[in-house]
Amino acid sequence: MGRVGELLDKSKETISNDGVAIFAKKSAAYVKRHITRDKSNENNDPEKLVADVLFINGCFLPHPSRYRVSHQREQLLATNIVSNEVFYENVTLEMVKNYRVFIFFRCPITDTIKEFIELAKQYNKKVLFDIDDLVIDKKYTDQIKYLKTLSKEEKDGYDDGVNRMQETLRMCDGAITSTERLAAELRNYVPEVYINRNTASDRMLELSEHAIYNRDKLPYINTDNLTHRSEKKQYKKSCEIIKGWKGKEVRLGYFSGSITHNDDFNMILPVIARIMKEYSNVVLHVVGELDIPKELEPFKERVVGMPFCDWQKLPELIASVDINLVPLEQSIFNEAKSENKWVEASLVKVVTIASNVGALKDMMVDSETGLLCDNNEDDWYNRLKQLIENEQLRSKLAETAYQYTKKHCTTVYNSYQFGKYIKSIMVPNIAFVVPSVQTSGGILVIFKHAAILQSYGYDVTLINDGFESKDILKDGSRIPVVSKQTQQIHTSFDKMVATLWSTLSTLALYPNIKDRYYFVQNFETDFYEAGNFFKVAANQSYNPCFDVNFITISKWCQNWLVDSYEKDASYLPNGIDLEHFTAKKRNFNNNGKIRILVEGNSNDYYKNVDESFRIIEQLDKDKYEIWFMSYLGKPKAWYHVDKFLHKVPYEKVPEVYQQCHILIKSSLLESFSYPPLEMMSTGGYVVVAPNEGNIEYLRDEENCLFYDRNKEGDAVRAIERICSDSNLRDKLYENGIETAKRRDWRELEKEVLSFYGFNRGE
Known part of the structure; x- marks a missing residue:
């Protein structure tokens, strides 16, 4: 049953129960509220706001949504949990990455909703359903008497919605x-159910306090103390209302709709007729279309109709009566109903007499915060008579109920436990702040760590300093990306990891983080030449002015962090995906050329690509074919390049290595050098200038050949040795494969969890 179908069914029900005039008023109020609500969300685009909780509202009527969406959001806000809301027809899959918990209120399934929930679970998000009525199964809804009046087509449409x-x-x-009662029934459908009772909003409490003041104090104060025009206007209005009350008049109020065709009210109709016959000072006030039943015809002058009104005017309306009537027949639906009518009356110090059913029975304390009646005429008559005759009792019960509901049935005062529950069901989350999502060795390590953490059930997000927000696909994982440039980030994080000096500021400026980490992958101070301001800025990152845990994948980085900055860093070995980088024997004996691979960004001086090409200049071009692979930099004019491979997708990189015989790597500075490890894992050979980032796993004459930097001739001779010496090749091949096996990511997964303070049982 779509939104239009639901509106039609509700419209028919309203016309049947309340008449055309009331239907028109309700429709106008509905349109007004929804236009206002849509405008209020313009600055809270669910695709642009990154927050803790997203409510997906599947109910188009304002009253249920107000209690179960707006009021619960206010509770969460009072506990520093940031939320947002969206109507279910406006949901997009882009919203899934932005929140930790999703709460679907009365939301029917659609293709998009199904995809949304499936993606949320893939991201390890928590998905909850919120409901305040038993419209979840035909075994319940088939008991609704109104549905028996529908045509078969209408009933089929309603059942489809259920x-x-x-x-x-x-x-x-x-x-x-x-x-x-709702919780007991819901446990037949989901494993976990949490009860968060309906609560009055802070605005409702404010309006209730105003209603009490306007009724009990304002009409009796000295008018000389009234200085504001609005106060004088309200004073006049309050005086007119009280003047209309005749002597010892006792006003009964029924605020649950029309009193005709109403089984709940019909249950006490004989009692009301008897009371009005015996007490000429009793007046019945009814909200809704006034269609007086025949039993009350003799007293029609004392039956007052009050129009439906906006909820913000309801406190003043309830405050105008002395006794609030809440009769409920014994049924599973009524047992599941909330105690809203009692709370709303109690907040304006009006006593409630109610059926001893469901939530009213659970929340009201008989003879303390109201009167509870068994559903028989004698009990209702005797207890209602007691209230009518005893004004002092009415005041006492109303005051006690007011004091209780103000503290226990309002959003702000009743927020802590709900906030505690939402926090308890949040999946532990971690965010990696990256300078960009473009492929590089360091970024790929971050992606790998993120994929491992997600595979173990953690909620992982990449926060991109750039504009790109497309998800990263890595090893079967789909890692969500949010952009600092286009999105507002207000969610809470259990852990946040800076991955470059420029990303550390996010950890410093964002307050809602439990544990902060700085993932050091290189000595970034030396990324810049003397005189470049960024050199100073990068160095500041090793001297942060806030608490941060230093972590690294390089023994070299671990050492200089201690020696130069007195920072103890946790160490995790880097790994390699041997499922992708598979070994393949190279053939040096055919008549084809020996293929030499140079890798690195020619624009970064510390990559020292120029030296690699100076080595190339000394090679016999008839014997060697030169490939150059770079994600960012391009060949300089003097480079001899037979094939340039630019921005090769990571999944295609192993194929490049497998097609080449020897890798030349001349970097000046690297914390951990991946290309030699990747080349060895595919069965290739490496000629490399040693640096602090590669000697961690490279061994000269064991799994590679070293050459001294600036001695290009030594590198040329190393290449020629590999080409001519089969015994050397066999040795380098076997040791290279063994080196790669020791770095298999599959053997390092448990260490990755511990690296970030997680464990498998968390």
């Missing part, structure tokens, strides 16, 4: 609901 609601519910990890 079934689709249940399908969404069953896809969720758990449910939140408002009453004990």
